[in-house]
Amino acid sequence: MSQRVSQGRQADLNFNVNRKILMFTGASGGHIMPALALRRYFPLAPIVAIRAGATEALLKDRENVVFIQPLAFKKLSIEALKDLFRAVLFALKFRSERILCFGSYLNAVGVFCARVSGAKLFFFEPNAVAGKGTALLSCFADKIFFMFQPRRKYKNSVLCKFPVSAGKPGRDEARSRLGLDPGKPLILILGGSQGSSFINDLVLRLLPRLGFAQIVHITGEADFMRVNAAYAAHKGKHLILPACHYMSILYSAADAAVSRAGAGTLADLAFYKIPSLLIPYPLAGAHQEKNADFFSDPPSAIIIRQAEVDEDKILTAIEDLVSDNFWKLKENLAKISLSDDGADLAAKLTA
Known part of the structure; x- marks a missing residue:
């Protein structure tokens, strides 16, 4: 101890x-x-x-x-x-x-x-x-x-507000530290702290159609070996990790994210203003679906329920997120204030 x-x-x-x-x-x-x-x-x-x-x-x-x-x-x-x-x-x-x-x-x-x-x-x-x-x-x-x-x-x-790590290196600096291309769209794939086999499998099926982007994919420990092997057989510059404890660098480097809707992840995505496709985990009382609803009005993320996932629909959403098609969504996202470096909670604890 x-x-x-x-x-x-x-x-x-x-x-x-x-x-x-x-x-x-x-x-x-x-x-x-x-x-x-x-x-x-x-x-x-x-x-x-x-x-x-x-x-x-x-x-x-x-x-x-x-x-x-x-x-x-x-x-x-x-x-x-x-x-x-x-x-x-x-x-x-x-x-x-x-x-x-x-x-x-x-x-x-x-x-x-x-x-x-x-x-x-x-x-x-x-x-x-x-x-x-x-x-x-x-x-x-x-x-x-x-x-x-x-x-x-x-x-x-x-x-x-949710306390987050709050480090914000510049986009080019973050990509340089990760060894990734500064000019190519970067998609961050997240499944929460344990990873998501559903999202892992979905992205692997789409991988041949995602040549327009480089990917940082956090798989979770259980799926890392098989997901990493699938990327190794695919041409492209990607970074595959079982877990990550320097998320501020990944968030700073990303143009868009595909993610579950855990509260901590949503707080980070809001803090770093990352346009996101959210696929909430449907079990555990569907609490992630309720979390994601916060981003639905006004629309601040693309939200697709797991039961409604279709590969073409997901691909279109990802393409839109890395383009300028969703400028209003990005404008709404910029107005969200869910998280900070801990100052709000610290002040309220001592009030």
Whole structure:
């Protein structure tokens, strides 16, 4: 359990770093990335995170991180319970003034620690439809920060921008660092932190017809080998990655994106003003479809439901996105303000 303290950017802060805050995050990039972005303003804030591939890759070299084994409620392990107990003891010993939970069952751990220690409790809920960890425990939170206007009314809800990495190298600089052509359209293919087999397969079927563009494709770990092999047999300059932890460079280089509609991805696409084709994941309560609806009025992205996907329709949408055909969509996208470098959430936490 690392308890080293980083001095970070303490001299540059506009917030009192002595106001302690403790963060609990789930196992996905959508939980971890906003917590890391918020550390710009609270560099001393410990993070309690569920140990998984994404969390270890993003947090293993960070200071003040406490990992716990994931809990499988149908098959509880002694080690996972011990980890959870140690994390609770750490949280109580730290005696934070504020506890901020980014989702998953760790919201319940945050509730327990806040009730015992007397800390103020906050939930960060980026989806248009609140997850179970937020909805079931909402009455315990002092405030719930939403990126989208929630579909259900919560008396303690506050609208808030999603914290993102916020680095913005120039387009040509980003492409140079990636070894890609500065003059050819660049399409970014995203399936969320775990990747999307559906989008991977769709793009591979279209690959012979995408010769007008270069592609950066994030496949997810499970599909990387087969997708990479398919690109290797195809002529063109492309970059295929199982995952990426320098997304600001990819976003800065891209002309358009084909993506799922997870909240964190939408926040990034809005921040970097990337015209996008969104294919929301249809399961998990269809929360991604509700997220994508935000971009439908006024039209700020092309949205195609998975059940309505047709290869010709997808190809036409991609061609339009990298051309000037959708100037009104791009104009609407420029007006969206869903995300920032963490300043909005930091200010509202300390208000």
